[in-house]
Amino acid sequence: MSESVTIYAHRGARGHAPENTLLAFSLAFELGADAIEFDVQRSSEGQLVVIHDDTVDRTTDGRGYVRETPFVKLRELNAGVRWNTPQHIPTLAETLALVEARGGAMNLELKASSREDALATAAIIESALAERSELLRSRILLSSFELDAVAWLKSRLPWLRVGALFTGAQGRNEDMVSRALDLDAEAIHPNIRLVQPDLLERAHVFGLRVNVWTANRRPTIRRLLALGVDGIFSDAPERVVIERARFAARDSS
Numbered sequence: 001m002s003e004s005v006t007i008y009a010h011r012g013a014r015g016h017a018p019e020n021t022l023l024a025f026s027l028a029f030e031l032g033a034d035a036i037e038f039d040v041q042r043s044s045e046g047q048l049v050v051i052h053d054d055t056v057d058r059t060t061d062g063r064g065y066v067r068e069t070p071f072v073k074l075r076e077l078n079a080g081v082r083w084n085t086p087q088h089i090p091t092l093a094e095t096l097a098l099v100e101a102r103g104g105a106m107n108l109e110l111k112a113s114s115r116e117d118a119l120a121t122a123a124i125i126e127s128a129l130a131e132r133s134e135l136l137r138s139r140i141l142l143s144s145f146e147l148d149a150v151a152w153l154k155s156r157l158p159w160l161r162v163g164a165l166f167t168g169a170q171g172r173n174e175d176m177v178s179r180a181l182d183l184d185a186e187a188i189h190p191n192i193r194l195v196q197p198d199l200l201e202r203a204h205v206f207g208l209r210v211n212v213w214t215a216n217r218r219p220t221i222r223r224l225l226a227l228g229v230d231g232i233f234s235d236a237p238e239r240v241v242i243e244r245a246r247f248a249a250r251d252s253s
């Protein structure tokens, strides 16, 4: 399946630009990514914003919890401060518009600190996605470590394509394939430490794609291609573009 491997720019091209910003997303598509991955949370009044951590401390010039901060305050922050490149924290709406304009695809990761937090954010995501065009809807793959929130969204939006996301620790304690099938997911998203040939084989028997996070080193990318994964998340998507092309050329010769 490697010739069709999908390249997901992790948090945008975060190896080259401030993560989860419109700059990182644009750059990802410039570098040849098929899709961007980004993390969605809510502000104190329920605006959907794109940021990874539960606080703004690491990635911006501010301090505090995202879900306790009003949107106007989040918008005053510089999410590119570590790169000396001013950037806003994007909204989900801005991010969807960028992906739509670029003709790409996306993995929307619902990020939450608990099951309850995830369900609260899921309810807002439901209304945000419900009003989108059919074409854009088809380009969204939603995932979360909070699988109950994924199940809830899938029950509300049956057209939504979903993936079951697993940390290294979660994956060892669960049967990832069964959990994904219960969710009516199209894919499992295992941490790279969980990826073994038998997992690939079992997932493929059941028609599930296997999208692996996160591979940045070229030998690692080559190993995943040889294993036959279906998607690779990378902070440096251009490396996957190059390795995918080389792999396909070798495969067809």
Ligand code: G3P
Pocket (backbone or CB within 6 Å): 010, 011, 037, 039, 052, 109, 143, 165, 189, 213, 233
């Ligand atoms: O969705 C894949 C990956 O992004 C999960 O880990 O912590 O980078 O959001 P994290």
Ligand code: MG
Pocket (backbone or CB within 6 Å): 037, 038, 039, 109
């Ligand atoms: Mg993520």
